[in-house]
Amino acid sequence: MKQPDLGFKIIELRQTKGLTQEELVKQCNISVRTLQRIESGEVEPRGYTLRLISKVLDFDFFSLSQNDSDHNSKASKSDDIINLDKARAILIKRYALLSNSSVDKLKTKLETIPIEDIIEKHNKVLTLSIVLVIMVSISVIVLFVSLYLAEHITIILVLNVLVLVVFLKGLHDNYEIKNILKALKEIG
Numbered sequence: 001m002k003q004p005d006l007g008f009k010i011i012e013l014r015q016t017k018g019l020t021q022e023e024l025v026k027q028c029n030i031s032v033r034t035l036q037r038i039e040s041g042e043v044e045p046r047g048y049t050l051r052l053i054s055k056v057l058d059f060d061f062f063s064l065s066q067n068d069s070d071h072n073s074k075a076s077k078s079d080d081i082i083n084l085d086k087a088r089a090i091l092i093k094r095y096a097l098l099s100n101s102s103v104d105k106l107k108t109k110l111e112t113i114p115i116e117d118i119i120e121k122h123n124k125v126l127t128l129s130i131v132l133v134i135m136v137s138i139s140v141i142v143l144f145v146s147l148y149l150a151e152h153i154t155i156i157l158v159l160n161v162l163v164l165v166v167f168l169k170g171l172h173d174n175y176e177i178k179n180i181l182k183a184l185k186e187i188g
Contacts, residue, residue: 004041006061011039013057028052084187091187095180098173115185119178126178129171136164 014024025035030049037043038053045053054061092110096103109118140160147157 007039007041027056119181126174133167
């Protein structure tokens, strides 16, 4: 049990037994100031001091500490599950945004199709995106070189550059989706 709960519990037990602070410190052989600081939650008592108080008040603070840590462990596991659910919701929302799909549609997809299959299919889309970016890049380079030699830049080159930018954005989004899928696979 940690402060300030420990201090409150000592006060409660002391008063239940009808003891004043002075009476308790005499029986425990500790100073009044030490007990006051423990009860107010200012300090965490040493193990030896806590054993003395436990003996006089006939209460095992050490087993209570174990129960508290068990409770905290269960609460921590519950918090972990809640955090994983929140992370999953955020990832699905981002996935929906990147793939121009609805969150509900993606949730259904993730519940009905094994994530490995989705990842495999997405890897094919990613490969296709890479091929398209390479092809458009080569096209832009060829156009630029031929138009540079002709000493003028045309609208065709500008359009090809815009197409390249769009494909690069798509490639970036597909890599992000790949990372989202990997994260979803890890958190289950």
